[in-house]
Amino acid sequence: xxxxxxxxxxxxxxxxxxxxxxxxxxxxxxxxxxxxxxxxxxxxxxxxxxxxxxxxxxxxxxxxxxxxxxxxxxxxxxxxxxxxxxxxxxxxxxxxxxxxxxxxxxxxxxxxxxxxxxxx
Numbered sequence: 001x002x003x004x005x006x007x008x009x010x011x012x013x014x015x016x017x018x019x020x021x022x023x024x025x026x027x028x029x030x031x032x033x034x035x036x037x038x039x040x041x042x043x044x045x046x047x048x049x050x051x052x053x054x055x056x057x058x059x060x061x062x063x064x065x066x067x068x069x070x071x072x073x074x075x076x077x078x079x080x081x082x083x084x085x086x087x088x089x090x091x092x093x094x095x096x097x098x099x100x101x102x103x104x105x106x107x108x109x110x111x112x113x114x115x116x117x118x119x120x
Contacts, residue, residue: 005088011047018076
């Protein structure tokens with residue numbers, strides 16, 4: 001099953017980036033932190049450019065971070081308030097990357113609370 005996620009950019013309230021799989025923090029944190037820190041240092045507060053450059057970064061650095069490099073699936077730009085069934089929502093700000101876990105199924109929630117895997 002895919003681990004879906006969305007990426008929001010602080011200052012952009014009309015669109016977000018949808019990624020269909022491998023969006024758990026262990027797969028996304030390094031890329032997003034590296035990108036966000038570099039962009040903020042070089043460009044500062046420029047949400048539109050950050051949004052566009054993040055998309056470019058996903059293609060340019062996809063092999064480094066083991067992204068699905070399909071040219072027709074896996075990534076999209078969706079309306080800001082769309083419910084994409086994402087398990088994780090990332091927000092890039094001028095200071096940090098905020099990670100929010102969403103849409104957790106009961107087995108996953110139980111494993112988070114009790115440190116066990118309830119898959120049967």
